[in-house]
Amino acid sequence: MNMSPDEPLWQWEFLILNRTILFTWLVMGLLTCGSWFITRRLSTSAHLSRGQNLLEVLVSGLRNQIQEVSQQDPGPYLPFIGTLFLFIVVSNILSIVPGYHAPTSSISTTAALATCVFVAVPLYGIASQGLVDYLKQYIRPSVLMLPFNIIGELSRTLALAVRLYGNIMSGSVIGAILLGFVPLFVPILMQAFGLLTGIIQAYIFSVLAMVYIASATQVSQAISEQPQSPEEYSKQKK
Numbered sequence: 653m654n655m656s657p658d659e660p661l662w663q664w665e666f667l668i669l670n671r672t673i674l675f676t677w678l679v680m681g682l683l684t685c686g687s688w689f690i691t692r693r694l695s696t697s698a699h700l701s702r703g704q705n706l707l708e709v710l711v712s713g714l715r716n717q718i719q720e721v722s723q724q725d726p727g728p729y730l731p732f733i734g735t736l737f738l739f740i741v742v743s744n745i746l747s748i749v750p751g752y753h754a755p756t757s758s759i760s761t762t763a764a765l766a767t768c769v770f771v772a773v774p775l776y777g778i779a780s781q782g783l784v785d786y787l788k789q790y791i792r793p794s795v796l797m798l799p800f801n802i803i804g805e806l807s808r809t810l811a812l813a814v815r816l817y818g819n820i821m822s823g824s825v826i827g828a829i830l831l832g833f834v835p836l837f838v839p840i841l842m843q844a845f846g847l848l849t850g851i852i853q854a855y856i857f858s859v860l861a862m863v864y865i866a867s868a869t870q871v872s873q874a875i876s877e878q879p880q881s882p883e884e885y886s887k888q889k890k
Contacts, residue, residue: 659671671753672753672755672758672760672761675743675746675752675753675754675755676743676755676761679739679742679743679746679755680739682742682746683738683739683742689703690703690704690706690707691707710734711730711734714726714730714733714734714737714858715730717858717859717862718730718733718862721859721862721863721866722862722865722866722869722870723866723870724866724869724870728776728779729776729862729865732768732772732861733858733861733862736765736768736769736854736857736858736861737854737855737857737858739765740756740765740816740850740853740854740857740858741850741851741854743755743756743761743850744756744847744849744850744851744853744854745847745850745851747847747850748847754850756816756817756850756853757817758817759813759814759817762812762813762814762816762817763813763817765812765813765816765857766809766810766812766813766816767809767813769809769812769861769864769865770805770808770809772861772865773805773864773865773868774786774868776865776868776869777789777865777868777869780868780869781869786868789801789868790802808864812857812860812861815856815857816853816857819849819853
């Protein structure tokens with residue numbers, strides 16, 4: 653019998669422990685311990701450990717991707733985007749372990765990740781433009797666009813959550829269907845397919861999050877680069 657990842661394993665009054673919560677904390681613990689273990693003896697010499705080599709390749713790749721997407725300095729965005737990417741990758745890769753259920757196969761986890769992006773977008777936007785200038789973009793080009801811009805922000809968050817959840821769950825559903833036809837080879841193929849899908853979905857989610865953040869931080873730059881009207885130019889000359 654397959655138990656839903658959100659079905660309680662243990663409950664005491666209002667405290668509930670299910671597989672989603674349990675494996676989410678397991679992934680966070682592995683990431684924390686792994687980060688400490690790799691970074692405890694960083695070196696600048698020519699001979700680097702395998703862990704440091706892997707870490708530097710990962711950080712360099714993330715920085716290059718963030719810079720390519722945002723056309724900005726990747727420093728402020730690297731901790732947030734890198735954390736999202738690593739959490740989703742590790743959550744999906746561990747699915748090869750028997751008895752493990754990826755937290756990303758639960759809509760509650762994907763909704764929480766999308767909510768993090770939903771909160772991060774205005775925070776980065778306000779830090780880049782200021783509160784007043786950031787809020788002004790919701791009424792451009794007209795005040796009538798305010799409800800549509802708000803709906804767009806909410807629908808974007810919902811789309812992120814459903815996209816990640818649907819893609820992760822689709823692999824499990826396809827595997828269960830094919831298992832009835834070819835039970836010998838399908839498990840091996842689906843394990844490889846699941847690993848590939850998990851890495852791709854982590855990449856797509858991180859890129860989309862960076863696109864949304866970049867769109868919020870680049871509005872002020874686009875406005876400042878607009879050509880001035882003749883009246884504004886004459887006022888500045890005076």
